[in-house]
Amino acid sequence: MSSIAPQRAAPSPSVEAKPYRAAHALLDALRAEGVRFIFGYPGGAIMPVYDALVDHPIRHILVRHEQAAALAANGYARFTGEVGVCMATSGPGATNLITGIADAYLDSVPMVAITGQVATFLMGTDAFQEVDTFGLTLPVVKHSFIVREAEALPAIVHEAFRIARSGRPGPVLVDLPKDVANRPIFAKPSHPVPDPPLPECNPCALERARHLLARAARPVLYTGYGVFLARAERALRAFVEATRIPTVSTLKGLGGLPTDHPCFLGMLGMHGSRAANQAVQEADLLICVGARFDDRATGKLDGFAPKARVIHIDGDPGEISKLRYAEVALCGDLSRILDALSLRPVPPEWGRRVEALKASDRPRYDAPGRFIYAPALIRRLYERLPEDAVVTCDVGQHQMWVAQHGVHRSIRQHLTSGGLGTMGFGLPAAIGVKLADPERTVVCVTGDGSFMMNVQELATLRRYGIAVKILLLDNAALGMVRQWQELFHDRRYSEVDLSDNPDFAALARVFGLWAARLESRDQIDALLQEWLRSEGPALLHVPIDPKANVWPLVPPNKANHEQLMET
Amino acid sequence: MSQRLNFRLRPTEGSVLRVLGSIERRGFSLEHIESRRVGNAILLSVAVSGERPVEVLIRQLERLYDVLSVELEPCPDAYTTACLQQSFGEPAAVPT
Numbered sequence: 001m002s003s004i005a006p007q008r009a010a011p012s013p014s015v016e017a018k019p020y021r022a023a024h025a026l027l028d029a030l031r032a033e034g035v036r037f038i039f040g041y042p043g044g045a046i047m048p049v050y051d052a053l054v055d056h057p058i059r060h061i062l063v064r065h066e067q068a069a070a071l072a073a074n075g076y077a078r079f080t081g082e083v084g085v086c087m088a089t090s091g092p093g094a095t096n097l098i099t100g101i102a103d104a105y106l107d108s109v110p111m112v113a114i115t116g117q118v119a120t121f122l123m124g125t126d127a128f129q130e131v132d133t134f135g136l137t138l139p140v141v142k143h144s145f146i147v148r149e150a151e152a153l154p155a156i157v158h159e160a161f162r163i164a165r166s167g168r169p170g171p172v173l174v175d176l177p178k179d180v181a182n183r184p185i186f187a188k189p190s191h192p193v194p195d196p197p198l199p200e201c202n203p204c205a206l207e208r209a210r211h212l213l214a215r216a217a218r219p220v221l222y223t224g225y226g227v228f229l230a231r232a233e234r235a236l237r238a239f240v241e242a243t244r245i246p247t248v249s250t251l252k253g254l255g256g257l258p259t260d261h262p263c264f265l266g267m268l269g270m271h272g273s274r275a276a277n278q279a280v281q282e283a284d285l286l287i288c289v290g291a292r293f294d295d296r297a298t299g300k301l302d303g304f305a306p307k308a309r310v311i312h313i314d315g316d317p318g319e320i321s322k323l324r325y326a327e328v329a330l331c332g333d334l335s336r337i338l339d340a341l342s343l344r345p346v347p348p349e350w351g352r353r354v355e356a357l358k359a360s361d362r363p364r365y366d367a368p369g370r371f372i373y374a375p376a377l378i379r380r381l382y383e384r385l386p387e388d389a390v391v392t393c394d395v396g397q398h399q400m401w402v403a404q405h406g407v408h409r410s411i412r413q414h415l416t417s418g419g420l421g422t423m424g425f426g427l428p429a430a431i432g433v434k435l436a437d438p439e440r441t442v443v444c445v446t447g448d449g450s451f452m453m454n455v456q457e458l459a460t461l462r463r464y465g466i467a468v469k470i471l472l473l474d475n476a477a478l479g480m481v482r483q484w485q486e487l488f489h490d491r492r493y494s495e496v497d498l499s500d501n502p503d504f505a506a507l508a509r510v511f512g513l514w515a516a517r518l519e520s521r522d523q524i525d526a527l528l529q530e531w532l533r534s535e536g537p538a539l540l541h542v543p544i545d546p547k548a549n550v551w552p553l554v555p556p557n558k559a560n561h562e563q564l565m566e567t
Numbered sequence: 568m569s570q571r572l573n574f575r576l577r578p579t580e581g582s583v584l585r586v587l588g589s590i591e592r593r594g595f596s597l598e599h600i601e602s603r604r605v606g607n608a609i610l611l612s613v614a615v616s617g618e619r620p621v622e623v624l625i626r627q628l629e630r631l632y633d634v635l636s637v638e639l640e641p642c643p644d645a646y647t648t649a650c651l652q653q654s655f656g657e658p659a660a661v662p663t
Contacts, residue, residue: 134581138588143632146580163632318627321620 019184022150023048026114026176027056029157035085037061037076037435038114039069039428043089044129046116048181061435061464064456066093068428070100070113071454075392075429077109078415080436081231083164087114091129094175095136099422101171102140106419107252108229110169112160113137119179120148133175142170150183166195168316169229198315201332206340209311209328213342216285218350220308221245222268222297225252225418226290227334228411230315235335236289237261242343245287246354248276250297252418253290255408265358269297270554271400275361277552277560279354283308290314290334293323294419303559313337363405371545372521374398374473378405381443381471384528389441390415390433394426394450397479400550402445424453430468431460441469441532448474448501458511461537469532470513470539472504475546483549487564488556508539515539569598570621571640572628574611578604582633583611593627594619608635 026049030038038060042050053060063069066088073084084104088097094115104111118127134146143163145156153176160172213219227236236256240247240263247257248268257264266273268280277299280286286308291297298304301323312319312326313334320329330337365376378401385391391406392415393399399416408414415433417425430444451472461468482496508515514534518527518541531540551566572590576582583602590597595617602611615621621639628637 135584138581138585139592144581148580167630316630318623318630320623320626322623322627 020186021048021052021181022147022153022176022183022185023052023181024056025150025153025185026157026181027052027058029154030085031056031058033157033161034082037073037432038085038087039063039072039076039432040087040114041066041069041089041093043091043093043116045090045118045178046087046093046114046176046181047089048178049087049114049116049176060087061431061460063428063431064459065454066096067099067424068431068454068457068460070097070111071103071422071425071428072432072435073111073113074100074104074107074109074425074432075415076432076436077104077111077169078107078429079390079412079433081110081228081412083110083112083161084432085112085114089116089129090118090133091131093129094131094133098137098140099420099424100428101137101173103417103420103422103425104171105140105142107417108169108225109171110164111171112157112164112174113141113171114174114176116181117146117175117177120177121179123177133173137173140171141173144173144175146175147177147180150180150185153180153185162195168318198333199331201330201337201340205328205330206337209330210342212285212309212311212328213287214344217347218283218307218353219243219245219285219287219346220279220283220305221247221287221289222249222280222291223247223253223256223289224250224291225411226292226314226316227253227256228290230290230334232290232334232338233410235338239338239341239343242345244346244351246279246346246350248272248280250291250294250418251403251416253411254403254406254414255411256290258410259406259408265354266361267403269294269299269560271404271550271552272297272554272560272563273361273404274552274563274565275354275357277554277563278357280305280308281559281561282353286310288312288314288326289338292319298323299554299560299562300557303561369545370520371548372518372524372542374401374544374548375405377473377524377542377544378402378445380524381445381528382407384532385443386441389413389443390430390437392416392426392430392433392442392444394444394446394453395421395423396447396450397475397483397548397550398445398447398450398473400480401473404550423450426450427454427457427468427470430470431457431466434466434468435464438467442467443469443471445471445473447479448472448476448498448504449478451504452501455507458508458513458537462512465536467536467538469534470508470537471531472539472541474501474504474541474543475548476501476543477546479546479548480550483553486549487553504541505539508541513537513539515541518542569614569616571612571614572621572625573638573640574609574613574628575635575637576609576611577633577635578607578609579633582609585631585633586611586628587613589628589631590615590624593617593624595621595624
């Protein structure tokens with residue numbers, strides 16, 4: 001497979017040295033922050049920066065749609081914990097970034113988005129490709145800057161990175177007018193300084209938490225992505241080992257406690273396991289660690305954990321008692337808080353009850369029929385993957401099957417768009433991960449609806465030889481919407497039929513990928529192996545039962561314990 | 568019942584818009600707004616009304632980069648305030 005080497009300009013015939021311009025200072029400032037990749041797409045207003053890139057060692061990845069730039073930076077940041085960087089021009093370039101920025105905002109992903117803007121003297125005149133990027137992104141960024149003075153640029157970049165990664169991470173926008181980018185400047189790159197330490201947890205609140213823990217008869221741990229943000233997986237695992245408190249997780253928290261751990265009951269919520277939802281229903285103490293009582297996790301809020309008092313442990317005070325009153329709020333460093341809590345083992349009766357719940361809720365993978373059974377395929381996939389593999393998902397039924405049936409060993413090995421639910425997330429996110437760690441196996445599990453939302457990124461895989469393995473579960477429909485129309489809209493199917501999908505394997509081959517179609521159950525082992533061992537990027541197209549649904553399911557406006565099971 | 572929030576903001580581009588937008592997006596109505604530049608800060612006073620706890624809104628606003636400080640003028644729902652103070656470990660008696 002060929003790949004495109006970074007292009008370098010021939011030396012300029014001019015003997016005059018070019019002045020140091022803001023555009024170049026921007027790239028130097030990014031480098032000073034440790035940026036390895038910029039995911040982007042050029043255009044008119046951002047041209048000064050692309051001109052500076054020609055002579056700059058920082059690596060730019062040219063995607064084929066700006067949304068993919070934002071989502072690739074997003075995936076890179078979720079996996080590495082570093083700040084991801086994306087870049088686009090003004091107008092449509094900026095608006096195309098917004099979905100990826102919003103995704104980062106809702107999932108607390110550190111990201112810096114750089115957008116070109118029309119020249120300052122044209123701003124506000126409805127100039128070509130002018131749009132108020134600052135205004136459009138206000139609700140979906142942690143902060144934003146318009147760079148009006150070239151000299152301020154290095155300091156703004158430094159501050160943007162500090163904001164993006166500090167506290168609860170999020171995206172920061174830097175909007176750079178073209179004339180400012182072209183101005184000569186004399187400022188030196190700003191040097192990173194360490195973030196201030198988190199505040200100490202209130203000792204009175206800690207004592208109250210110990211008191212509640214010591215008296216709890218039926219405690220349950222409810223964990224989320226905040227565990228990853230706080231780098232608290234070790235402390236969480238140590239806490240569970242010491243207390244044996246049964247643990248449930250949000251979608252994005254999966255892997256905080258390994259999903260094959262004896263104390264882990266599964267994901268809670270709309271498509272959560274029966275054991276997880278029932279344990280929360282019976283709990284008299286809910287210890288929420290880095291989660292936010294999202295509606296997909298709680299179901300009908302009034303019926304969520306109705307018998308439980310709540311200890312809420314989080315790095316963000318803004319989440320405390322937002323949706324569910326917390327008797328005790330512990331804000332600060334999650335690891336230190338977990339280490340400081342009481343380590344009383346869970347009462348034996350509760351331990352036995354939870355074991356019984358778990359034993360009666362083991363998934364079955366022996367579905368009858370000739371179709372490939374997606375949960376069984378996902379399980380088989382995880383049995384064949386290296387333990388450190390990363391799986392990215394798109395959004396829909398396949399996403400829930402991965403959450404339910406995958407073996408998640410750490411949070412950063414399962415990347416999924418939880419808050420925004422962005423179809424088209426999976427492939428660009430996988431690109432970001434694979435570039436960050438080329439030696440690691442990176443799989444994108446997608447569906448036929450989601451895959452087509454960023455299908456153009458197959459060209460990016462080919463261009464850079466990025467060996468992402470794509471598993472495409474094809475039910476010839478927008479399966480999750482179809483499932484809801486079947487169950488809650490009297491089978492009035494509306495615009496969910498995708499039976500005229502292209503031949504996905506042929507499509508992938510046109511883009512230069514290895515591709516195959518998996519059609520029968522007796523092909524699964526051989527084709528999974530061939531697909532995973534193929535050189536370079538590869539796609540395995542798997543037609544599945546078009547009528548398969550995701551179970552269990554909590555109907556809308558119902559409490560989690562009222563979930564529907566497969567009949 | 569409306570409640571008044573008094574802010575000190577960084578005098579940065581869009582800081583007032585950001586705060587007002589955040590208040591509305593979090594489900595509160597803007598009843599009255601006053602703003603003026605004083606030295607190196609913008610003073611913003613906003614009367615808000617809504618059914619959600621204003622103390623949660625304050626913590627959501629405090630995390631905005633532009634917000635240097637935000638204070639609630641006295642007259643909040645005493646029970647909610649006391650409960651929230653107690654959950655953070657502060658010595659406040661919950662009214663019965």
